[in-house]
Structure formats: structure tokens, C-alpha cells
Amino acid sequence: MLVVVVAVLFGEHDRLVSTPFGMLHRFLLGGWYDLVVHASQKIMGKTCGAGLRAVEEEACGRPNPLLQFLYLGLVLGGFHVANVYVLPDLVAEDTGALALASVLPETANPFHPETASWALPSLVSIGLLLFCMASFGDPGVLTEANCAVKRKEYVGDGVVFPVDDKHCRTCALRRPARSKHCSVCGRCVLRFDHHCPWVNNCVGERNLMSFLAFLLVHFALCAFVCSITALHLGARFSATHSGAGYGGLSASARALVWLHFCFARHPIESVCVVMTGVLALMLGAFFAYHARLACLNLTTNEMFKWEQVERWEEEEQKNSGGGRGRRTWAGCASDAWDSATFRGRARRNMYDVGCAGNLAEIFLGRPKRRGRR
Ligand SMILES: [Zn+2]
Numbered sequence: 193m194l195v196v197v198v199a200v201l202f203g204e205h206d207r208l209v210s211t212p213f214g215m216l217h218r219f220l221l222g223g224w225y226d227l228v229v230h231a232s233q234k235i236m237g238k239t240c241g242a243g244l245r246a247v248e249e250e251a252c253g254r255p256n257p258l259l260q261f262l263y264l265g266l267v268l269g270g271f272h273v274a275n276v277y278v279l280p281d282l283v284a285e286d287t288g289a290l291a292l293a294s295v296l297p298e299t300a301n302p303f304h305p306e307t308a309s310w311a312l313p314s315l316v317s318i319g320l321l322l323f324c325m326a327s328f329g330d331p332g333v334l335t336e337a338n339c340a341v342k343r344k345e346y347v348g349d350g351v352v353f354p355v356d357d358k359h360c361r362t363c364a365l366r367r368p369a370r371s372k373h374c375s376v377c378g379r380c381v382l383r384f385d386h387h388c389p390w391v392n393n394c395v396g397e398r399n400l401m402s403f404l405a406f407l408l409v410h411f412a413l414c415a416f417v418c419s420i421t422a423l424h425l426g427a428r429f430s431a432t433h434s435g436a437g438y439g440g441l442s443a444s445a446r447a448l449v450w451l452h453f454c455f456a457r458h459p460i461e462s463v464c465v466v467m468t469g470v471l472a473l474m475l476g477a478f479f480a481y482h483a484r485l486a487c488l489n490l491t492t493n494e495m496f497k498w499e500q501v502e503r504w505e506e507e508e509q510k511n512s513g514g515g516r517g518r519r520t521w522a523g524c525a526s527d528a529w530d531s532a533t534f535r536g537r538a539r540r541n542m543y544d545v546g547c548a549g550n551l552a553e554i555f556l557g558r559p560k561r562r563g564r565r
């Protein structure tokens with residue numbers, strides 16, 4: 193599972209791109225579907241392949257609630273499992289609540305059964321509310337009414353955005369810097385970050401705050417469910433396997449007994465631990481990446497643009513005989529972990545007004561700085 197998480201998050205990095213992690217990354221993020229299409233074409237003919245490509249276009253190229261339903265299924269299903277299989281059996285001695293008892297009062301101890309019984313529904317409710325806000329809230333759509341004002345707020349830096357506003361032929365509007373036309377939704381969005389299929393909405397100027405909160409709360413929810421379920425399983429295992437018979441087994445035999453206990457006797461709780469653990473790692477990494485971008489007043493879209501600019505600069509340097517030039521960085525997500533690249537881009541990013549100012553812009557909706565030309 194850890195291999196899958198590493199492959200998904202870092203497989204695009206140029207140090208991993210040609211390793212098995214890179215191959216697994218490409219397979220998981222679309223390669224498997226190409227294989228299905230290829231195999232279907234061979235077996236059932238070209239019409240089948242074309243049909244599958246049409247399904248892909250419908251599912252990924254147009255707004256649709258497919259992943260929203262999947263999200264609701266996962267959250268409500270996970271909540272049901274925790275409610276039916278974990279919470280009723282929790283006792284303070286089992287869950288590790290005692291370890292925190294000397295530090296935290298009972299009501300603030302998340303592992304105490306009584307606290308868990310209200311903390312879990314609260315986290316799920318807040319998560320669903322944030323999901324609705326990120327899904328159905330206005331991401332900051334560019335309209336005829338706000339176009340003139342926004343063009344004054346967002347001026348081009350002359351590097352990743354031209355100083356003169358671009359004209360969007362689809363929306364028939366002059367588009368200010370930092371905005372982008374979303375090909376899935378068919379509209380221009382201010383301070384465009386990316387289109388998120390999980391919320392079936394663009395993430396932009398007006399819903400970035402709810403999107404960040406959505407990621408953080410779901411990270412907390414998954415980590416919490418994973419922890420209490422794992423502690424509960426561990427305690428149940430210790431209670432039934434503490435005899436001398438188990439103690440005398442070899443390490444590999446103990447591992448087999450443990451696996452049998454988890455996946456044969458408690459399969460639902462075990463799958464819940466694995467799934468929420470993987471999701472917590474991914475959501476945590478995704479939140480950290482977006483939080484870092486927010487602190488630097490950069491967007492995911494701009495990270496791609498900076499990557500392009502750096503490639504062009506490297507090419508130019510090579511062509512002018514400047515030697516190897518600066519190295520290129522493949523993969524926006526992987527760049528989050530490369531401090532040198534991040535700092536380099538932040539230094540050249542004219543929209544950066546310092547961490548506090550950048551966060552105020554997102555969370556307090558403070559009027560945008562006009563930028564410098
Ligand atoms: Zn447009």
C-alpha cells in the first residue's frame with residue numbers, strides 16, 4: 193500500500209519517472225484504462241474501443257457527478273462501518289485513550305469512547321458541509337459584470353502571464369491574469385487553480401478556502417477512523433492472543449496469525465484501516481502541497497506555467513552555449529517537495545506579498561493587490 197501511495201504522489205518526479213514507481217504512477221493514473229481499451233479493441237473490434245473512449249470523454253472531459261457519488265459512498269459507507277463495527281465496542285482501556293488521559297481531559301481526548309461517539313459524526317457533518325461548499329459554491333467565474341474590475345486587480349507579470357489581457361474566444365471576454373478557461377466546465381475562472389473531479393467544480397478565487405478546509409477535515413477524519421479502528425483491532429488481538437502458546441511462535445508464524453485475525457475474522461475493520469490509512473496519507477500530502485502554494489500565493493496552474501518557463505529558459509541557455517543550464521522539473525505535485533524549486537519560483541512570483549498577506553487574500557477575501565508591472 194505504501195508503494196502505491198509513493199507511486200501516486202511522487203511517481204512523476206524525474207528521479208522516479210523511469211523506475212517501477214513511475215510505471216505504476218502512469219498505470220494507476222490512466223494507463224490501466226488504455227490497456228482496457230486496447231484489449232477490448234483486439235477482442236471486440238474498433239467500435240468497442242471507440243465506445244470506451246466516448247465513455248472516458250463523458251466521464252473526464254465534461255462535468256458529471258460520478259466521483260461525487262463515489263465520494264458520498266465512501267464517506268457514508270466508512271461512517272456506517274465505524275458506527276456499526278467499531279464505536280459500539282470501544283472501551284477506554286482498548287483504544288489507547290488511557291495514554292492521553294494524563295495530558296487531556298476526557299472530553300478533549302479523541303480516543304475516549306464518549307468523545308469519539310460525538311467527534312466522528314461531527315467530523316463527517318463538517319466534511320459534508322465543506323464538500324457542498326466546494327462543489328456548489330462559485331469558484332469565481334469571470335463574467336461581463338466583473339470583468340473590468342478583475343482586470344485591474346489581476347495584472348500580468350510579463351513572465352507566466354502576458355501584461356496585456358488575453359481574449360477568451362469561448363466566453364468572448366478579455367481574461368485577466370491568473371485566470372484560465374476550464375475546458376471541462378466551459379467557463380473562465382478567476383485565480384484558477386485546477387478542476388477537481390471529486391467536487392465536480394473548478395477551484396479558484398472564491399472557493400479555494402473551502403477546498404483547503406475540505407482537504408484538512410477529510411485528512412483528520414481518515415486519520416481518526418484509521419487510528420481508533422487500528423487501536424481497537426490491536427486491543428482485541430492482544431486480549432485473545434496473549435497466552436504462552438502464541439508467545440512461543442516464530443515471527444513469521446505470528447505474522448500469519450495476525451493476518452488471519454485481521455482479514456479472516458475482522459475483514460471489514462481491517463479493510464477500513466487500510467483504506468482510511470492510504471486516504472489519510474494522500475489527503476495529508478495533497479493538503480500540505482496546497483497549503484504551501486497558498487502561503488506562496490501560487491496556484492497549481494501557475495506551477496505548470498513556471499515549469500514551462502523554466503524549460504524554455506533552459507533550452508535558451510543551451511542554445512546560446514551556456515552549457516547544461518538549469519535542470520528541468522517534471523511533475524507539479526512532485527515539485528511540492530523540492531524546496532529549491534519552490535523557493536526559486538516564489539522569488540520570481542510578483543503576486544507573493546508575504547505569507548500572512550497571501551493567506552489573508554484567500555481567507556479574508558482582502559482586496560487584491562494590483563501587482564507591479
Ligand atoms: Zn473562457
Ligand SMILES: [Zn+2]
Pocket residue numbers: 374375376377378386387388393394
Ligand atoms: Zn472546471
